[in-house]
Amino acid sequence: MLKVLVFLPVVGAALLAVLPVRRALPLWQVAMVFALGALGYALWLAGQFDAAGPALQMFESRAWNRRLGSYFALGVDGISLAMVLLTALLSLIAVLMSRRMTEGARLYFVLVLLLESAMFGVFMARDWSLFYVFWEATLLPLFFLIDRLGGPNRQRAALNFFLYTLGGSVFMLVALLFLYDAAPGHSFAMADMAEGGRGLPLNTQLLIFAGFFIGFGVKMPVFPLHGWLPLAHVEAPSPVSILLSGVLLKMGAYGLIRAAETLPAALLATQDWLVVIAFISLLYGGILAWRQQDLKAMVAYSSISHMGIVLLGIATLNVTGLTGAVMQMVAHGLTAGLLFLVVGLLYQRTHSRDLADYGALPGKAPRFAFFTAFGLLAAIGLPGSAGFIAELHALVGGFQRWGGWVLILCLAMLIGAAYSLRVIGRLCLKGEPMDLPDMTRTEAVAAGLLAVCILGLGIWPAPLLELIAGSVDQVARLFGA
Numbered sequence: 001m002l003k004v005l006v007f008l009p010v011v012g013a014a015l016l017a018v019l020p021v022r023r024a025l026p027l028w029q030v031a032m033v034f035a036l037g038a039l040g041y042a043l044w045l046a047g048q049f050d051a052a053g054p055a056l057q058m059f060e061s062r063a064w065n066r067r068l069g070s071y072f073a074l075g076v077d078g079i080s081l082a083m084v085l086l087t088a089l090l091s092l093i094a095v096l097m098s099r100r101m102t103e104g105a106r107l108y109f110v111l112v113l114l115l116e117s118a119m120f121g122v123f124m125a126r127d128w129s130l131f132y133v134f135w136e137a138t139l140l141p142l143f144f145l146i147d148r149l150g151g152p153n154r155q156r157a158a159l160n161f162f163l164y165t166l167g168g169s170v171f172m173l174v175a176l177l178f179l180y181d182a183a184p185g186h187s188f189a190m191a192d193m194a195e196g197g198r199g200l201p202l203n204t205q206l207l208i209f210a211g212f213f214i215g216f217g218v219k220m221p222v223f224p225l226h227g228w229l230p231l232a233h234v235e236a237p238s239p240v241s242i243l244l245s246g247v248l249l250k251m252g253a254y255g256l257i258r259a260a261e262t263l264p265a266a267l268l269a270t271q272d273w274l275v276v277i278a279f280i281s282l283l284y285g286g287i288l289a290w291r292q293q294d295l296k297a298m299v300a301y302s303s304i305s306h307m308g309i310v311l312l313g314i315a316t317l318n319v320t321g322l323t324g325a326v327m328q329m330v331a332h333g334l335t336a337g338l339l340f341l342v343v344g345l346l347y348q349r350t351h352s353r354d355l356a357d358y359g360a361l362p363g364k365a366p367r368f369a370f371f372t373a374f375g376l377l378a379a380i381g382l383p384g385s386a387g388f389i390a391e392l393h394a395l396v397g398g399f400q401r402w403g404g405w406v407l408i409l410c411l412a413m414l415i416g417a418a419y420s421l422r423v424i425g426r427l428c429l430k431g432e433p434m435d436l437p438d439m440t441r442t443e444a445v446a447a448g449l450l451a452v453c454i455l456g457l458g459i460w461p462a463p464l465l466e467l468i469a470g471s472v473d474q475v476a477r478l479f480g481a
Contacts, residue, residue, distance in 0.1 A: 001048075001058050002074040005041050005084070006120045009034055009091075009113040016110050024105035028098065031109040035092040038116065042088040049081055051466045055474045059126065061189075069180070069187035073126040078468040079326055083123040083247075083254055086333045089453070090246040091116040094239040096446050097341055100348070101237075104149055108237075115141040115243065122251050128176050129188040132169075135255075138248065139165055142240070150235040157228075157235035164218050164228035172215025172255075175208045179262065190258065197262040198478075202269060209266035212259040219252030220307045223281045233300035234353075238344020241296070245303050245340060246333040253310045253329055257322075257475060260314065264478040267317060274315035275402065279409055281308030286415030290422065295346070295353045298419060299339045302379060305416055306332045312409060313394040317479040321397020322472045323465065327390035330464065331378075331457065335387060338375040338450040342368065345443055349436055359434030361427050367439040369428045371447045376420040378454050381413070386457035 012034030016027055049057055059075035076084065094112060101108050118141070121134030139162065147158035180188060182196040182204075197205065217225045233241050260267045267274075285304030292298035306328065313325025346368065347353055361369035381387035391413070398406040439447065457464055 001045065002060060002076065002124050005038060005045065006074070006117055006124065008038050008041065009117040009120070012037075013110045013113040013117070016106060016113070019106075024102045027105050027109050028095070028101070031095045031098075031113060032092075034113060035088075035095040035116070038120075039088040039092050042085050045076070046081060046085060046467075049076065049078075049467070051078065051470060053470075055470045056126070061126070064127075064130070068129075069189070069192075070129040071127045071187075071189060072130055073189060074124045074130075075126040076124055077474075078471040079254065079257060080123045080471075082326060082330055082464060082468055083250055084120060086250070086330055087116065087119045087123065087247050089449075090242055090333060090337050091119075093337060093341065093446050093450065094242045096442070097239045097242070097344065098237075099442065101239075108145070108149055111141040111145050112240075112243075115145070119243075119247050119251070123254060126190050127188050128179070128190060128193055131190075131255075131258075132173065132176060135172075135251070136169060138251070139169075142244070142248070145240045146232060146236045149237050149240075152235075153231065154235045157231040160228045161232045164225075168215040168218030168225070170215075171211040175211030175215070178204070178208045178211075190262075194262045198264060200263075200265075202265050205263045205266035206269060209259060209263045209270065212255070212263070216252040216255040216259065219255070220249055220311070221252065221304060222277055222307065222311055223284050223304065226281075226285075226304050229304065230297050230300045233303075233340075234294065234296050238296075238340055238347065241300075241340040241344065242337045245300070245336040249303060249307055250329045250333060253307065253314065253325065256311075256314055257325070260317070261475055261478060268479060271315055271317060271401075275312060275398070275409075278308045278311040278315060279412060281305065281311065282409060282412040283415065286412060286419065290415055290419040292419075293355050295343045295355060295423070296340070297353075298355075298423065299336065299343060302416065302419065303332070303336055305412075306336075306379070309391060309394050309413075312398055313390075316394070316397035316401045317476065318397050318400055319472055319476045320393050320400060322476055323468065324390050324393025324395070324397055326468050326472065327386065327393055327457075327461070327464065331386035331390045331454070334450050334454050334457075335375060335378045335385075338371065338447060338454070339379065341443075341447055341450070342371050342375060345439065346436075355423065355426055358427055360429070361434060361436065364434060365436045365438040367444050367447075368436065371439070371444075371451065373424050373428050374451055374454075376424050378451075378458075380417045380420045384455065384458045386454050386461070388458055389461045 061073035118137035125131040289301035378385040
């Protein structure tokens with residue numbers, strides 16, 4: 001069942017590669033069919049998932065290399081299924097917003113579908129060697145998407161992204177080899193490695209966790225491993241930025257949760273250090289976002305701040321905080337996707353991302369004004385949005401662990417409100433009216449779909465909370481929560 005979802009985009013990419021057409025429109029239509037098919041199949045899988053059943057479901061495994069102990073093993077729990085649904089939705093939005101992609105359209109759509117397939121594989125892999133293969137497989141499509149189709153500094157941005165990610169992956173690979181040596185029967189299966197990892201001495205667990213944290217921290221990213229993010233976001237095509245911020249960053253947080261299951265003693269020993277890094281990321285990302293004039297760079301730096309909330313939730317190691325972390329991963333994916341969508345459309349019309357070049361939007365472009373204000377308010381966790389539910393869980397979980405010290409984190413979150421309200425005031429409330437073509441119907445539908453998801457999860461979060469509850473409980477039990 002799961003292999004179909006992993007390889008469906010690959011089939012679409014192969015078809016696009018050999019399709020004997022030169023016009024961009026038929027290529028876009030084929031990509032849309034496969035992106036819609038992937039979302040529909042992911043929703044069907046979600047319907048088959050029993051939230052009250054075992055944590056891991058739909059498990060399938062075939063020997064890849066028996067001698068090495070490597071398996072093509074796929075399975076989903078509540079956390080990975082939530083990420084799969086997010087990936088399918090944002091991939092569809094990215095393809096939908098690529099309607100005007102004409103230059104290099106064939107290469108672009110092939111790479112986007114291959115990237116979607118690799119992201120599915122990361123979230124569904126139940127073997128660390130397979131996880132690593134899919135993890136590295138996301139690197140190549142993104143490198144070429146930025147390097148061939150990005151902005152003026154695309155080559156520098158692509159190289160920066162490649163070196164940062166590859167460097168982090170080396171540390172992760174070394175950590176995996178240490179774990180492989182400790183696993184019973186020398187197997188890469190996640191269950192076997194977790195069993196072996198939990199029995200290791202604390203110092204060995206800390207050493208292995210350090211390798212995992214560098215690898216996953218680069219992708220999240222957390223301070224000070226974030227250097228690639230702003231440049232890659234600014235230079236990447238806007239639909240690619242939707243996937244980069246909405247899904248790729250969540251791969252790091254997802255990997256960190258899997259590392260927590262494998263090395264619980266190391267997580268308990270570094271718990272207080274993780275919350276310090278979360279606080280620095282929150283503060284640093286918020287301040288830099290506040291100081292930005294470039295709208296795309298502002299959203300990029302705000303992602304560092306929001307992923308700090310995810311790290312805070314993971315560091316609590318209790319049910320409430322971990323629930324907040326997973327909720328924030330979904331909420332930030334939707335919100336960042338909406339903001340990059342709007343900023344990309346504004347850039348298409350004005351060829352500028354400088355905030356000083358914009359006037360008030362409501363007069364001539366009310367749809368732009370609404371979705372800009374909505375996205376920025378959702379980003380600061382306005383009640384009624386998915387971000388509010390996520391941040392509330394993360395802070396309550398933090399209070400359960402650290403008590404009143406969590407108020408310092410609340411102050412850092414206020415900076416996020418400062419940069420969002422600054423941009424809303426500039427684009428929606430004051431200044432000379434700007435003569436700007438408003439969103440088309442297709443663009444409004446794409447933005448509206450994300451807005452409905454953000455509102456839906458904010459007003460009625462129960463389905464997502466029930467979906468992830470069993471998996472979160474299983475992780476929290478390892479830490480006595």
